[in-house]
Amino acid sequence: MTQAPPTSTARRTAGRLSDGREILWYDAAPGRVAGVDGRGLPQVHTVSEIRYDELLDEWVAIASHRQTRTFQPSGGADQCPLCPTIPGRVTEVPTPDYETVVFENRFPSFSGGVGRCEVVCFTSDHYGRFGALPPDRVRLVIDTLADRTAALSELPGVEQVFPFENRGAEIGVTLAHPHGQIYGYPFVTPRTRQQLESARRYRVRTRGDLYADLLDRERTDGARVVAETAHWTAFVPNAARWPIEVHLYPHRDVRDLPELTGPERTDLAEMWLDVLARLELFHDRPLPYIAAWHQAPVRQDRHLARLHLELFSILRTPTKIKYLAGSESAMGVFINDTTPEDVAARLRELG
Known part of the structure; x- marks a missing residue:
């Protein structure tokens, strides 16, 4: 287990999902043991690329594999991939509970070693919301985002780190579980x-x-x-x-x-x-x-x-x-x- 910077209250525990993606638990107290993902997932294969728009001097991500990503599962928490893993429900998070957890997105906007996309789950409570968290838990999220910003900034090719939260169906959120994302862009936006x-x-x-x-x-x-x-x-x-x-x-x-x-x-x-x-x-x-x-x-x-x-x-x-x-x-x-x-x-x- 590697500790976050001294200004942080978070304890970071690292693990791997069965397809090789990194997963990180962030807790206020020590003692976390990384869970084991027994799903036997195949290695992730993505087809994203970035293309340059000469007229606007901007980059556009082309990520056709995202068309098949999970979208508003009808079963609520029973089918939510961001909830903890419990008997009868296997998810992206192979522990029965968590405070804050980060893992590589299975459907990233950037891939192939160009940039990085991560999912940040703010709470294990499927029916919670970020604004209802107590201040100490929000502080844990802030420490998590700071730690991920530092880590992604060290990756080759990452030029800008962007943490964000999309909330609400009107925004286009595909999963209702309280979560955000972190993009490590291979360019300055x-x-x-x-x-x-x-x-x-x-x-x-x-x-x-x-x-x-x-x-x-x-x-x-x-x-x-x-x-x-x-x-x-x-x-x-x-x-x-x-x-x-x-x-x-x-x-x-x-x-x-x-x-x-x-x-x-x-x-x-x-x-x-x-x-x-x-x-x-x-x-x-x-x-x-x-x-x-x-x-x-x-x-x-x-x-x-x-x-x-x-x-x-x-x-x-x-x-x-x-x-x-x-x-x-x-x-x-x-x-x-x-x-x-x-x-x-x-x-x-x-x-």
Whole structure:
């Protein structure tokens, strides 16, 4: 068993699934024994590749094998591959219980030694949700994501590590069990490249840090601030694209999750849960959302980047979804039917 970094509360235990994929258990207490996967699965064979779009200067992943991946099994927990293995139910996790577990995706978007895709199960409770976890368990998840970011950053060919959670059928989630994913991209993503270029131009023009100055302006103005703690501020961005969108920024200049100190991680757990609780109350119904961690690339322009969490929902009313139609999908120009100031005020009230 290899221990995670000193700032982490997690104990990491490594194992292998029967088809050779890596699996890792993360626990708050020592004593975990890696389970043995007795399924005798055949070796994973995938056909994904990345292709270059010359017009947009972007890479596209082609992964046709994902068409056959598991999609919303009708049997609930009895057929869920992310639940623990118990008598009569054999799953991807060969132990009868777990706190947080990570394993290589059997249906990865990237394969063949180019990039890496992992699944992160936040809890063994099939009917739970991330926002209902206690703060110490969210801290364990944060430590897990930090440890995986550090590990994937050391893999040859990985240029950016992206932890995220898709939640809700409206988002397109294929499994209801509370889980997220981590992508180790073999390139720097278009959104990150755009942010870095904006930060570069801003530094040349003002000699300042775009992320730091943006955060300072939001904290000074206050109209879009949702909540603040000792180490973090949550705010609705001035030019929010989505009906509900909140960004969480650390007060200190931090590049990625591994750089967070212990107190910053503990504080983040409280803030993350606070914001999710407000979001759940916004439409008085379970909210479909995406939680996306923006981190500095592994090698390129790290000095220009700043860690932050982007939380957003496609739900514009309790019963209506914001679809990405002509302007958004074809031209990349978003049209938002809400104002960031009104959304922020409502989220402050819901605290």
